[in-house]
Amino acid sequence: MSVLLAYIMGMALAICRVRGHDDGFLTEPPDYIRECKIADKNFVNCSTQSIQQLFDKLNDGIPGLNSIKSFDPFHLNRIRISQGNSNAINLKVELANVKIIGFGHTKVLESIVYKKDFSWKTTFTLPQMKLQGDYSLFGRILLIPLNGRGQVFLDAENMTITMHTKTRLYTKGNFTFYNVTNCRVDFKMDGLKSYFSNLFNGNKQLEDSTNKFFNDNWRMLADALYSVITQTVEDILLDVLRKIFHFIPANYFVSDIPTPEQLYGKTKSKPK
Numbered sequence: 001m002s003v004l005l006a007y008i009m010g011m012a013l014a015i016c017r018v019r020g021h022d023d024g025f026l027t028e029p030p031d032y033i034r035e036c037k038i039a040d041k042n043f044v045n046c047s048t049q050s051i052q053q054l055f056d057k058l059n060d061g062i063p064g065l066n067s068i069k070s071f072d073p074f075h076l077n078r079i080r081i082s083q084g085n086s087n088a089i090n091l092k093v094e095l096a097n098v099k100i101i102g103f104g105h106t107k108v109l110e111s112i113v114y115k116k117d118f119s120w121k122t123t124f125t126l127p128q129m130k131l132q133g134d135y136s137l138f139g140r141i142l143l144i145p146l147n148g149r150g151q152v153f154l155d156a157e158n159m160t161i162t163m164h165t166k167t168r169l170y171t172k173g174n175f176t177f178y179n180v181t182n183c184r185v186d187f188k189m190d191g192l193k194s195y196f197s198n199l200f201n202g203n204k205q206l207e208d209s210t211n212k213f214f215n216d217n218w219r220m221l222a223d224a225l226y227s228v229i230t231q232t233v234e235d236i237l238l239d240v241l242r243k244i245f246h247f248i249p250a251n252y253f254v255s256d257i258p259t260p261e262q263l264y265g266k267t268k269s270k271p272k
Ligand SMILES: *[C@@H]1O[C@H](CO)[C@@H](O)[C@H](O)[C@H]1NC(C)=O
Pocket: 042, 045
């Protein structure tokens, strides 16, 4: 009887270990990422592969991390942007019920981690990113006065995104974790197809000619929508990265990562 009880308790303990702590984090290194040493010469190469594996895993879902419901397609409720005050760009845009397809095919080109403050610079490409949602916009794009609401479709080809991420290290359990505090992106792309429905409250002819104009001048449209697109990508990445890095200890990515005390000094991280 007591042997059986001990066996059951052992099983329960093993399951706890596999699933992580009560407050939800891994306590065993996952097999889908590579541990890299920042002191090693080939750290960037190792880290690039590790982050690629992480992105690949995100596609089927990271076991135990249920707060990321879906990565591809990714859903955003609302994005609001006011931008510019120049002649070319003067725009208020709101997107709602946004669905973004394509993050599942992310190819990581380079993952740099800076020893000084453990911020990151990550470069990756998305062969295709499609966005679909409800839009309302007021202002001008390429000097065309717009005041409409309807559906928008964007289809960006070969987006190369550079992501600058700020972190603050913290301790949880026996591990060092990244608190992702800020994420800023810039990007370029090889092409942008777009379609806005109901641009001029049902004036179909004007709508068609404007949509054609946007597609013929996609580079200018991409510039005009630069803030809208970066904000969208940043919102997605910040949300996803925060969840991942509160869940997976930083030690499993960078095995020789310092503790917060070692990096910031005792007084700063643990005020008395
Ligand atoms: C990175 O590692 C891969 C696989 O081990 C290797 O093929 C590639 O040449 C390496 N790149 C650099 C820049 O070291």
